[in-house]
Amino acid sequence: MRSTKVKNRLLGAIVMAGIIVSVAATGGAQAATVLITGSNRGVGLAFTKSYAEKGWTVIATTRNPDDADELKALAGQHKNVAIEKLDVVDEAGINALAAKYKGKPIDLLINNAAVNDGDGKGATLGALDAKLFDRAMRTDVLGPLIVSQAFLDNVAASDQKKIISITSPSAVLGRPMTKETRRAHTYFYRPAKVALNMSMKILAAEVRDRGVIVGIVHPGGVDTEMLRSAFGGKPVAGAQTPDQSVAGMVKVIDGITMANSDQVIGFDGKTIPW
Numbered sequence: 001m002r003s004t005k006v007k008n009r010l011l012g013a014i015v016m017a018g019i020i021v022s023v024a025a026t027g028g029a030q031a032a033t034v035l036i037t038g039s040n041r042g043v044g045l046a047f048t049k050s051y052a053e054k055g056w057t058v059i060a061t062t063r064n065p066d067d068a069d070e071l072k073a074l075a076g077q078h079k080n081v082a083i084e085k086l087d088v089v090d091e092a093g094i095n096a097l098a099a100k101y102k103g104k105p106i107d108l109l110i111n112n113a114a115v116n117d118g119d120g121k122g123a124t125l126g127a128l129d130a131k132l133f134d135r136a137m138r139t140d141v142l143g144p145l146i147v148s149q150a151f152l153d154n155v156a157a158s159d160q161k162k163i164i165s166i167t168s169p170s171a172v173l174g175r176p177m178t179k180e181t182r183r184a185h186t187y188f189y190r191p192a193k194v195a196l197n198m199s200m201k202i203l204a205a206e207v208r209d210r211g212v213i214v215g216i217v218h219p220g221g222v223d224t225e226m227l228r229s230a231f232g233g234k235p236v237a238g239a240q241t242p243d244q245s246v247a248g249m250v251k252v253i254d255g256i257t258m259a260n261s262d263q264v265i266g267f268d269g270k271t272i273p274w
């Protein structure tokens, strides 16, 4: 009888110590939650790693969880990473995931997933491919909007209330069109990112009254499949690693407030004109 009491007290002390350690690890507050699209590679995978290491709860989404080997390995190391299937052009799938997470506060939604024009062949004058245009617009513009719509209540119910969409410096209208940038970005990706920026500006104005901040952030040039595919599959001189770019963007996202929410801010903290 006495030994049962001692055992129970010991068990209680161990549970309490565990709670204290985990609260201390999250700075005393409950861990924040982030949902990231396109988490299986490139910038999205680096975002997942970064927030996982910071102790956030990460809902890491990818359209093909079965093939997401690097993401699965990361989730194996970090129990705070949950992998979910999400294709940003599949509205029914997006709504089904939102239903699964109904009532769960999501502090930060990162609309990262996107496509460019691949090798650009179908987005050159003389060979313009409407299917490639539709794919860029659906994925890069409508996708972030529909995902934001589906998870808006989760974001509004959170502490930080942030929706961040990843754009490109190539979408800046005033940027000079050099031979190099013309070849690399072709006809569909850049207009898609211009439209993304404008749709996020509209969203920012609409959800402001709910205290939701909508930010637009660009990663600079990053050595990923996307950048390489635009340059014949080769690494591009001067490109950052995904980890380097994400380290900058995480700081920028942290500092975004309602005041600078509808500006385009780079990984380096610099605001660029549209």
Ligand SMILES: NC(=O)c1ccc[n+]([C@@H]2O[C@H](COP(=O)([O-])OP(=O)(O)OC[C@H]3O[C@@H](n4cnc5c(N)ncnc54)[C@H](OP(=O)(O)O)[C@@H]3O)[C@@H](O)[C@H]2O)c1
Pocket (backbone or CB within 6 Å): 037, 038, 039, 040, 041, 042, 043, 044, 062, 063, 064, 086, 087, 088, 089, 111, 112, 113, 114, 115, 139, 166, 167, 168, 169, 218, 219, 220, 221, 222, 223, 224, 225, 226, 227
């Ligand atoms: N890399 C750069 O230099 C650069 C520069 C400016 C802006 N950006 C922006 O940074 C973001 C990340 O790009 P990245 O360089 O990491 O490109 P990436 O390596 O090509 O990765 C793109 C990610 O988007 C996912 N994706 C594509 N279509 C999707 C869909 N329908 N549903 C869900 N996920 C989808 C891909 O998943 P799958 O593996 O299934 O295809 C992949 O996870 C993008 O918004 C991009 O426009 C990149």
